[in-house]
Amino acid sequence: MEQKTKENVYTAFVGEAKAYFRLLAYAEKAEEEGIPQIALLFRAIAEAERVHATRNLNLVKDLLVKDTDTNLENSFQREKTVSENAYPEFIKDAEVEGESVVALAFSQARDAEIFHAKLYERAIYDVIKDKVSAYHVCQVCGYVTGKKIPDKCPVCGVSKEKFKTIEG
Numbered sequence: 001m002e003q004k005t006k007e008n009v010y011t012a013f014v015g016e017a018k019a020y021f022r023l024l025a026y027a028e029k030a031e032e033e034g035i036p037q038i039a040l041l042f043r044a045i046a047e048a049e050r051v052h053a054t055r056n057l058n059l060v061k062d063l064l065v066k067d068t069d070t071n072l073e074n075s076f077q078r079e080k081t082v083s084e085n086a087y088p089e090f091i092k093d094a095e096v097e098g099e100s101v102v103a104l105a106f107s108q109a110r111d112a113e114i115f116h117a118k119l120y121e122r123a124i125y126d127v128i129k130d131k132v133s134a135y136h137v138c139q140v141c142g143y144v145t146g147k148k149i150p151d152k153c154p155v156c157g158v159s160k161e162k163f164k165t166i167e168g
C-alpha cells in the first residue's frame, strides 16, 4: 500500500475506534436522561463505527498483526513501556496538579499493566499453548489473572463479583 494511504487508513482506524467508545458513553448519557430512542441511535452508530474500525484494521493488517510469537513479544514490550514510562509520568503530572482521582486510576492501571506483562512473559517462555483455560478480568482496574478469581482484587481491592471471565 502507498505510504500516504497507509497512514490515512491507520488514522481512520484510530478515529473510528475512539468514536466507538465515545458513542457508547453518549448512549449511556441518553439513557440516564430518559431518551431511550437516542440511546439506541448512539448504540447503533457505535456498532457501525466498530465495523469501520475493523474494516480499516483489516486493510493494514499485514502492518499491525504479525505471527503470534511476534504479537506476544510486541504486547509484552508495550505493557512494559506503558507501566515503566507512560503511566509513571502521567501519575506524577496528576499528583502535581492535585488530581488524586486520576492519579489513583493511573496508578492502578500501571499496576494492572505489570500483571499483563507478566502474563505475556509467561506465555512467551512457558508452554501454555497446548491447554485452554479461562482468564478473569477486574472490571474496575483491568487486573487479569489466569488463576482463580481472588476474593479481593490485588490491585484495586474490589470484591470477586466485579470480575468478568474470558473463556473459550
Ligand SMILES: [Fe+2]
Binding pocket: 079, 112, 113, 116
Ligand atoms: Fe495492558
Ligand SMILES: [Fe+2]
Binding pocket: 138, 139, 140, 141, 142, 143, 153, 154, 155, 156, 157, 158
Ligand atoms: Fe481491580
